[in-house]
Amino acid sequence: MSVTFARRLVHGALTFAVAISATVLGGTAAHAAVPRLALTALTFEQPVVDVTEQYAANKLTWTVTNTDPDATYIHGIVTMRMRSSVTGALVGHEWTAHYGFEETCCTDATYESGTPQESTYSYQLPVRRYSDATTATWEVTKVTISAGDRTANISAAALQSFGYRFTARTLIDTSGPSIESIGLGGQSRKPYFYVGNGPATVMYDFTAQDNESGFWKGTIRLAGPGGAGVTTPFTWERDQYSTGVRCGSVYGGDRDGTYMSCSIGVTLPATADPGNWRLAALILHNNAGGITTYKNPTAPSITTTFNSTVQASGFAISPNPVNNWRSEVMTELTMSVTGATKGISAVNVDIGFGGCTQWGAPTVKSDGRIAVPVMVYRQTEECEVEGISIVDGAGKVALYGKAFGAPDPGLKITRVPSTNPPVVLGASLDPSSLPASEVGQSSPKLTIATQVQVAPINSIGVYLYDADGNVVSQSFGGTSEAVDGTVTSWLYLPWQGLAPGEYTVGFTLSDAARESSAWNMPDRSDSHTLPGGPVVLTITEG
Missing domain, CATH: 2.60.40.650 (Immunoglobulin-like)
Structure with missing residues (x-):
C-alpha cells in the first residue's frame, strides 16, 4: 500500500488529506475510494498579540474532515511552538491541544460544531510574555487526525498554506532558570550503587524556576573515576491521560514552567569503574532560549562498586526466629568482612515492611565478625533484609541485597510460630x-x-x-x-x-x-x- 497526499482548493484554502490506494494481484482494477482524513481550515484569530502589559491568549480554530460516511468519531492533536526572531529557531517547550468529536470535558480544545465527517474545534493558546527579543512568532508545527485505525499527519511545511502563525509582542527575558537544592531521590537516597549486574540509575531531585519565560529543558553531567562521564538530557512532559505535567518521575508543576519539581534518572553503565561520582554540571534552558550553567553544584556525590575490594560473607541473624509476640526484641545480623582498609567506618542495613530497624552502630565481635543490632517490633511477623552497605575507612564500599541490585544474602527475620489455642x-x-x-x-x-x-x-x-x-x-x-x-x-x-x-x-x-x-x-x-x-x-x- 502507498500513501499519497492530495491537494484541492476548498473555500479559499488548500486542503491536505491522506488517501490510500490498493493494487489488485494480476492487474489493476477500479474500486471505491478509500476514506480520507483531511485538514480543511486552520487560522489564528489575531495576526498580532501584545503581551507586554498582561497575559493574553490567541484563539486557534481548525476544521477536519473524514470521507468515511460510517465514521462515528474523530480526534487528534495540534502542536504549537514559539520561534525566535533572533536566531530563527524554534525555542521553548511545545504546546499541545488534544481534541475530539463532541468532547466537552476532558480535552484541551473546545468542540465547536459538526459531525464525524466534518467538525470544527478551537483552542485558546496562552502566549508567553517573554522571549529573547521584543517580538516572537508562534506557529502550528504539526496536526494529527485520527479515526479508527487511520491517522493523518499534517507537517509544518504543509501547514504554511493556512493561517498557521502569528506575531507576539513580548518582553525580553534576560536571565536563565534557577534551581533550589539538589538531592538524591527515590531509592537513590543512599549514595551507593552496585554496577556488577548491569547499569544503575541515580535519581536527582531539584526544583527548576523561571518566573519569566519558564523552564524548558536541561542536561545533567556526572564525572566519575578515571575521567569517565555520563550526560543525560531531560525536559518536562505532559501526562498522557490528563492535562498534568511530569518532570522525570515527579508529577506536578505548571505548564508554563515557572515552577517545576523534577526527579531525573541518570544511568551509570555496567562498565563504570568503582569509585566516586560527582555532579559536574547542571545546565538549564528556559523557553526563551536562555541558559544557566551550574558547574560543580552543591550536591551529594555517589559511590559505585561491584564488590571488587571490600567483600562480606557468612551472613547470619541470631536469634532467628524471634519471640516478639508480647514485646519488641533485639536480634543481631553478623557477617565476615574482608578487604577493608583502615577498618570499618559504617554498616547500614535496610529492612522492609517497617517492622524491624537497625538499632545502633555496628560492633566487632571477639571472633572478628561484624555485628549489627536490629530491633524487631512487637508482633511483627516477618522482615526481609533488602540492602546492606559496608563502608571501610578508605571510603570503599561493598553492597548486598535487592535494594541495590546487588548479590542478595537472602536474610529474613521471622517470628516464632504459635499453633496452640488458649488453655x-x-x-x-x-x-x-x-x-x-x-x-x-x-x-x-x-x-x-x-x-x-x-x-x-x-x-x-x-x-x-x-x-x-x-x-x-x-x-x-x-x-x-x-x-x-x-x-x-x-x-x-x-x-x-x-x-x-x-x-x-x-x-x-x-x-x-x-x-x-x-x-x-x-x-x-x-x-x-x-x-x-x-x-x-x-x-x-x-
Missing part, C-alpha cells in the same frame, strides 16, 4: 449472685485464669445461657492477658432484666495468632469443660 485453668465471677432488681444496672466481673503460651490472648466473647441452654446475653470485644495469664472481662446483662434462676457463663478466647478455643458453651460441640466447674450467675427474687 483455661479456671474462672470465677464477682458477684456471682444478684437480685433481679439490679440486673440492668450491674456488670459482674469475669476473671479467667489461662495458661501463658506463646501468643497472647487478645479477644473474648462472653455468653450467658439459661437453664434450657438458650443464649440470653452475649458480648464481644478486645481484651488483654496479664503476665500471669489472667484475662478479665465483664458480663453484659440485658436492661430488661432476667428472671430469677441460675445462668451459666460460657466464653471463647482468641489469641494474636488467630487461634481460639471455646469453654463451657453447651451449644458448641468443640467446647471444653471448664476446670474447677462451671461459672454460674444466680438471679434471686427482689
Whole structure:
C-alpha cells in the first residue's frame, strides 16, 4: 500500500488529506475510494498579540474532515511552538491541544460544531510574555487526525498554506532558570550503587524556576573515576491521560514552567569503574532560549562498586526466629568482612515492611565478625533484609541485597510460630449472685485464669445461657492477658432484666495468632469443660 497526499482548493484554502490506494494481484482494477482524513481550515484569530502589559491568549480554530460516511468519531492533536526572531529557531517547550468529536470535558480544545465527517474545534493558546527579543512568532508545527485505525499527519511545511502563525509582542527575558537544592531521590537516597549486574540509575531531585519565560529543558553531567562521564538530557512532559505535567518521575508543576519539581534518572553503565561520582554540571534552558550553567553544584556525590575490594560473607541473624509476640526484641545480623582498609567506618542495613530497624552502630565481635543490632517490633511477623552497605575507612564500599541490585544474602527475620489455642485453668465471677432488681444496672466481673503460651490472648466473647441452654446475653470485644495469664472481662446483662434462676457463663478466647478455643458453651460441640466447674450467675427474687 502507498500513501499519497492530495491537494484541492476548498473555500479559499488548500486542503491536505491522506488517501490510500490498493493494487489488485494480476492487474489493476477500479474500486471505491478509500476514506480520507483531511485538514480543511486552520487560522489564528489575531495576526498580532501584545503581551507586554498582561497575559493574553490567541484563539486557534481548525476544521477536519473524514470521507468515511460510517465514521462515528474523530480526534487528534495540534502542536504549537514559539520561534525566535533572533536566531530563527524554534525555542521553548511545545504546546499541545488534544481534541475530539463532541468532547466537552476532558480535552484541551473546545468542540465547536459538526459531525464525524466534518467538525470544527478551537483552542485558546496562552502566549508567553517573554522571549529573547521584543517580538516572537508562534506557529502550528504539526496536526494529527485520527479515526479508527487511520491517522493523518499534517507537517509544518504543509501547514504554511493556512493561517498557521502569528506575531507576539513580548518582553525580553534576560536571565536563565534557577534551581533550589539538589538531592538524591527515590531509592537513590543512599549514595551507593552496585554496577556488577548491569547499569544503575541515580535519581536527582531539584526544583527548576523561571518566573519569566519558564523552564524548558536541561542536561545533567556526572564525572566519575578515571575521567569517565555520563550526560543525560531531560525536559518536562505532559501526562498522557490528563492535562498534568511530569518532570522525570515527579508529577506536578505548571505548564508554563515557572515552577517545576523534577526527579531525573541518570544511568551509570555496567562498565563504570568503582569509585566516586560527582555532579559536574547542571545546565538549564528556559523557553526563551536562555541558559544557566551550574558547574560543580552543591550536591551529594555517589559511590559505585561491584564488590571488587571490600567483600562480606557468612551472613547470619541470631536469634532467628524471634519471640516478639508480647514485646519488641533485639536480634543481631553478623557477617565476615574482608578487604577493608583502615577498618570499618559504617554498616547500614535496610529492612522492609517497617517492622524491624537497625538499632545502633555496628560492633566487632571477639571472633572478628561484624555485628549489627536490629530491633524487631512487637508482633511483627516477618522482615526481609533488602540492602546492606559496608563502608571501610578508605571510603570503599561493598553492597548486598535487592535494594541495590546487588548479590542478595537472602536474610529474613521471622517470628516464632504459635499453633496452640488458649488453655483455661479456671474462672470465677464477682458477684456471682444478684437480685433481679439490679440486673440492668450491674456488670459482674469475669476473671479467667489461662495458661501463658506463646501468643497472647487478645479477644473474648462472653455468653450467658439459661437453664434450657438458650443464649440470653452475649458480648464481644478486645481484651488483654496479664503476665500471669489472667484475662478479665465483664458480663453484659440485658436492661430488661432476667428472671430469677441460675445462668451459666460460657466464653471463647482468641489469641494474636488467630487461634481460639471455646469453654463451657453447651451449644458448641468443640467446647471444653471448664476446670474447677462451671461459672454460674444466680438471679434471686427482689
